[in-house]
Amino acid sequence: MKRLLADMHMHTLASGHAYGTIREMAAAAKEKGLHLIGISEHAPGIPGTVNPFYYSNLEIIPRTIHGIEVLHGCEINVLNGGGLSLKQEYIDFLDYAIAGIHRPCYENEGRDNNTANIIKCMKNPKVRFISHPDDDNTPLDYERLVQAAKKCHVALEVNNSSLSKKGYRLNCYKNYEIMINLCQQYQVPIIVNSDAHDPGWVGKFELALELLDKLNVNEDIILNNNIKKLKEYIGVL
Numbered sequence: 001m002k003r004l005l006a007d008m009h010m011h012t013l014a015s016g017h018a019y020g021t022i023r024e025m026a027a028a029a030k031e032k033g034l035h036l037i038g039i040s041e042h043a044p045g046i047p048g049t050v051n052p053f054y055y056s057n058l059e060i061i062p063r064t065i066h067g068i069e070v071l072h073g074c075e076i077n078v079l080n081g082g083g084l085s086l087k088q089e090y091i092d093f094l095d096y097a098i099a100g101i102h103r104p105c106y107e108n109e110g111r112d113n114n115t116a117n118i119i120k121c122m123k124n125p126k127v128r129f130i131s132h133p134d135d136d137n138t139p140l141d142y143e144r145l146v147q148a149a150k151k152c153h154v155a156l157e158v159n160n161s162s163l164s165k166k167g168y169r170l171n172c173y174k175n176y177e178i179m180i181n182l183c184q185q186y187q188v189p190i191i192v193n194s195d196a197h198d199p200g201w202v203g204k205f206e207l208a209l210e211l212l213d214k215l216n217v218n219e220d221i222i223l224n225n226n227i228k229k230l231k232e233y234i235g236v237l
Contacts, residue, residue, distance in 0.1 A: 001213060002225040007203050008038035008073065009098060009131060009157065009193035015041045016048020018197035025202055026065035032203030035227055040073035040098050043086040045105035055090040069227075071095040071236060075131055077105045082120030084127075091126050096234045098157070099124070100131030101138045108138045115141040122152040128234050129191050132159040133179065136170035146182040155223055155233065156183060161195035163207035173211070180215050189233065191223045 010025055011018035020028070022039055029037045039061075042049040058072040075098045077085035084091070084099060091097055099121040101114065108114065118140070121127055130149065133140055133156055149156050158176060162169045183190050192209070196202045212222070223230045231237045 001209060002219050002222075003033070004192055004203075004205050004209075004222075004224050005034055005227055006036035006038070006224040006230055007034055007194050007196070008071070008096075008129065008191060008224065008230075009040050009075065009159070010037065010196040010202060011041055011075075012039060014050045014054065015197070016046065020199040022061065022070070023065055024199045025196070026068040026070060028199035028202035029068045030066045034068060034203050036069045036071065036230070037202070038071045038073045038096065040075045043074050043076040043084075045077040045079075045085040046102060047104065052086060052090045055086070055093045058093055071234070073098055075100060076121075076127075077102050078117050078121050079105065080107055080109060080117065082117040084121055084124060091124065094126055095236050096128040097124065097126040098129045098131045099127045100133070101135075103137060106138065111139040111141050114138050115144050118145065119148040119152075122148055122154045127154060129155050129157050131157050132162045132169070132195070133157065134159065134162050134169055134172045134175045136175065140175075142175070142179045142182055146179065146186055146188050150186050150188045155189040155191045158190055158192045158208045158212065159195050160193065160205050160208040161201070163211065176211060177215065180212065180217060183221055184215075184218060187221060189221050189223050
């Protein structure tokens with residue numbers, strides 16, 4: 001399988017429960033042989049995260065740190081009813097947004113409504129990825145999710161951190177197997193991310209790659225094994 005060259009989902013000290021700076025994350029990425037990282041702090045709703053004003057000042061961050069290209073993202077919470085937890089005036093400053101359900105700021109509405117809420121968030125033009133759609137504590141209809149992702153030009157994430165949390169993410173492996181097979185069937189892109197909250201986790205993809213290998217995934221649907229393909233998909237070329 002081709003080497004992954006980018007990690008688009010990671011958090012720094014600014015997220016309130018992570019432990020590295022942007023420069024430390026970039027240095028870790030260089031050590032791992034990555035070419036590109038996406039810094040994606042948590043949006044409002046997660047305890048201790050940044051004030052939204054943070055996103056209006058992203059332009060001061062160098063676009064290359066330690067030789068690693070840096071894109072500006074945000075992991076925005078999917079809210080009950082299908083809203084996003086960051087106002088559009090701040091979303092507009094981002095290169096891309098990740099949308100995902102987080103239990104501290106979301107109450108399970110059942111499979112149909114959970115899926116509908118994520119699909120509503122996919123329609124925002126900055127949302128390019130759905131984070132960790134893998135937890136049966138907030139179950140999803142993967143057939144609907146994958147078909148909507150194709151229609152909305154949104155990639156679905158295979159989250160390495162989720163795969164390491166077997167006791168916390170309910171039926172994670174089973175759900176990823178269903179989702180990935182559907183992505184192959186419908187030719188929907190996937191993005192493999194570390195969800196690093198510490199520099200030591202940047203570029204950790206081993207569990208995700210093991211699963212993709214087991215499922216004989218066509219590498220063409222993986223976005224982050226080619227930087228040009230990834231940036232074209234996000235729309236930042």
